[in-house]
Amino acid sequence: MPRPAKAPDLAPVDMELPLWPALVRARRRLEAVRSATGRMATLVGAAAAAAGLFTGQWTGASLLADAALTLIGLGTLRLWKPDGQQRAVASVLYLAPGTSLAALLLAEQMVPGIHPVEALGLTVWTAGTWVMRPAYVGRRMLAPPPPAPAAELATLEEAEVSDHPIAQWWARTVAVKDGAAPGTVLDDIHRTGPKSMRAVIRATTPGRPVPDISIRNLSAAMDIPEDLITIGPVPGRGAGVRLLTIGNPEESEDLATVWDKRIAPAAMPGAVLTSVRAGRPGGAGHTITTTASTTTSTEEDA
Known part of the structure; x- marks a missing residue:
């Protein structure tokens, strides 16, 4: 049998590698430092441009600092990143705040005195950089932030539901997410007459009160007139339980x-x-x- 000239390509396999918690925490801290540094640079740049409206003494130092920070940040952004259109767009976004600040500083020195256009340019640069954050957006295009920490949810055992048919119906119809009394169970069910009953509503989460229950919604779910449904406190108990009375008990x-x-x-x-x-x-x-x-x-x- 002749040997094939080229081996067939292997099918791609998607694998999700587990994240190293220590590395994720370190990346998250680095992301917070970068964000705070960008905010601080925006405030310092706005202060330098505001000072340039009155004096040109600090303009040279401001231009040098602006150029140094922009080039250093751009170098770290492009380091070990793949080429392509996305890299070019991210680089332009990262350069936008620094180059626009340099143009504003030079314009302030070219125009004598304080001109309203200069003040307007300073306001637009400060607000636009603070709100839009083009450098931060450009960095996130090439280096996405680490995943957010998963919320630690307490695993609560499912509340025990009584075998009583009314308690089972309550759990399926009333205690559901969009029901009249979510997160509750029905206990101590007693028949007080042919068309009346008494029961205790209990919250499924220990230490939490029974949520406010709309008698109107409960009446619609049970198809019982509203004036025959009463919900009140249980004598000697806290807000974690409520007394449900339906109908008029016989004398x-x-x-x-x-x-x-x-x-x-x-x-x-x-x-x-x-x-x-x-x-x-x-x-x-x-x-x-x-x-x-x-x-x-x-x-x-x-």
Whole structure:
């Protein structure tokens, strides 16, 4: 079999190398120093140009310092960087502040006295360099900044959700990100009547309060009238839990209530039950005292 004249090209493989934390921190500090140096150079250049409006004593030194800083920075920018259009554009951007400052300093010496155009040029140079930062933009084109530090997120265990169907529904519908009560769970669910219930709303993040819950949004999610939904504090507890009440709990069906509502109106109008004797006729028994006011006393032997 004849040997191929040229070996086939290998398919490119994209690999993401892990970053060395110490190197990333060093690059981040260097980036901060460069940014602060650029800001300081802008302020010093503005001060030199402002002084040039009144005197030319410092113009020569300012021009030399401007040229030295610009050329040194340009040399570090172009060092070990690939050729191409991007490098040329970055170099022009880096040269813009220094060359424009030099032109402004020379113009101040050519025009006698303080001219409004010179003051306007100083203002434009200072504001434009401070806001647009062309040298900083040019450097970032060739040397991108190090990645920002990843936020250290605390890993919280998922909140335990009760097996109660209402608690499960709450977790799927109400406690979601865009729900009526995000970041909450429903605990201690008790039925207080055919159409009423009571439960405790608890924040999933320990030490954080239950967020403000809109009864209007909760009413829409549960399809229950707003006036039947109440959210308030839990007696003896902090803001991390809230008491949810839905509907009107039925009154307790004690003996006095049954007598007053069902028996007295039909059999003995105006009579109020005060006590009931339970037991066998002629045998031992016990008396159950009610809380109703006394008008007529009756006893029943069971």
